[in-house]
Amino acid sequence: MVNILIQGLALSGLYALLAVGFTMIFSVGRVLNLAYGVYIMLGGYMYYTAVQVMGLPKIGGFLFAIAAGIAFAVLTYSILVRRLEGNPVAVEIATLILAVVMQSLIILIYRPVSKSMWPVVQGVFRYEGVFVTYNLLVAMVVSWVALAGLLIFVRYTRYGRAIQAVSMDRKGAIISGIDPRRMNLLTWAISGALGALAGVFFATYTQLNPSMWVGPLIVAVAVVVVGGIGSIVGSLIVAHIIGFMETFTTAMIAAELRGVFTMVLIIVVLVVAPKGLFGRGEL
């Protein structure tokens, strides 16, 4: 039982990190970026290339992954999304198409076979019937650090508060002399970095394959939808609901049913409470 709780906590930490980048874009730009899963996938593949193919140290792998995430996110925004501004449905369609395009690019480069990744940290933590891989524990810690850093950035720095202003009221932000496009670009860059970082851990938690972007994307979608529009704290809570739900389902019922409840949750919440359980909160 304790084991399930700890596993759930660790997985939830990873999910929170997976989802928060997606939440930020939605909060600031009011668009759903369905190419977000690609940042996660890119993170995984770039880390793999740097560490397992080129033999760089792990820190180099992380930097490489994050750089790729940022670069791709910034390109997505400035080439594609900016042109479709004001039409969230078009953005949704275009980013979904982009995601499939990137998936096939990955297939083109890395072949369609799955690749397993070495854990970032080796070993398993064992204590009185509790066992969690150090990798997942590290993922949880990194996730907490990253999220705390993000909260501090958003609440207490100039740029963070400017991002917050755009998410609250775009016109008001413009009047106060904030350029919403620059803030959007910054948000996308942060989102790309967070996605890629989460992707490295997600890929070590599961494995690398060209369709690995769908799973995390659905988790991110569920977190945003259930947590309500763009609230970081709401997202955290929901990431834990989903993480624990999946862990319990895997342990108690069947591993195959893991994702089913997440999907049911999305559908039920959207139909019953379209504004999300936690409403429109502060970023």
Added chain:
Amino acid sequence: MPKSRFHRSLLYWLAFGAFMCLIPLVASTGVVRLLIFANFLAIFAMSWDIISGRTGYISFGHPFLIGIAGYTTAILTRHLDAPLFVSIPLAVLATLVGGTLFFLPALRIRGTYFALVTLAFMELMYQLTQVIAPKITGGTRGLSGLKTIILGAVPNYYLTFCVMFAIAFCLWLITRTRIGTALAAIRMDEEAVTALGLSTLKLKLFAFGASAAVAGIGGALYVHYIGSIAPRALFDINFLFTILVAALLGGSGTIAGPILGAYFLTFLLEYLRPYLPGAERYFIYGAITLVVYVLEPRGLHSILERAYGKLSPIVARGLAK
């Protein structure tokens, strides 16, 4: 010269139908088989377009509807040994029920969220078919060795083309009625339609029902054409992607658009096969669609229409000289 636009359009339809009927007489079996897939894709793309292109409710879950039809008829024929003329109508009926399930969320939400719900429906179905009653659904591997309706490329071509043509023609007739106009109005401003005293509920229900029925017909026939069904082939983002891309590239909100898109994509794929086998073709598909979508959201149909509009006066002037 025909008197009205109606007559002229009718003439175009007949010409298109006659032309397509003549193709098997000259084309090779390979091309005919390709056209069969194009016909199926056109049916799916039209089905998508009834909801998404016309009313503006973007569906990311069309494979869900197609899958319901496919699985219903596959299970009925495989396990209960039902004849096709029973199982296919039942499959369409089941899809209508599934379409209603789709419709319920649309009562409350629209725009980006509606697309998400439909996407969740599709993923849910993907996981459920593998876990719930794998003996009946065939689990991850699906069912194979299903009955076929008719054998041979040419008869199948005529079958699929006739179905596709009939659907397109019916849709065209519907768009000419006031219902068609009202549906297009929903896309622009749903509240305004309500304000005019029309029941958007009934209109949407009609559109969803029509879309589900078309998806059901297409799905059931498709399964009995390829003879097998598997969850990963159906409830897949790549399949959704192909439908979406066909409709968008051709031009959503029109009838000819999705057909044009489906044919274009199928032949593009065949043309690219020597260079890009396998899943890489989605790269080209997607890249082309993204460019067209960003530059001209109404697709090839609109581009061709404009080109025709610019060219025809020039041609007419040339002829006058």
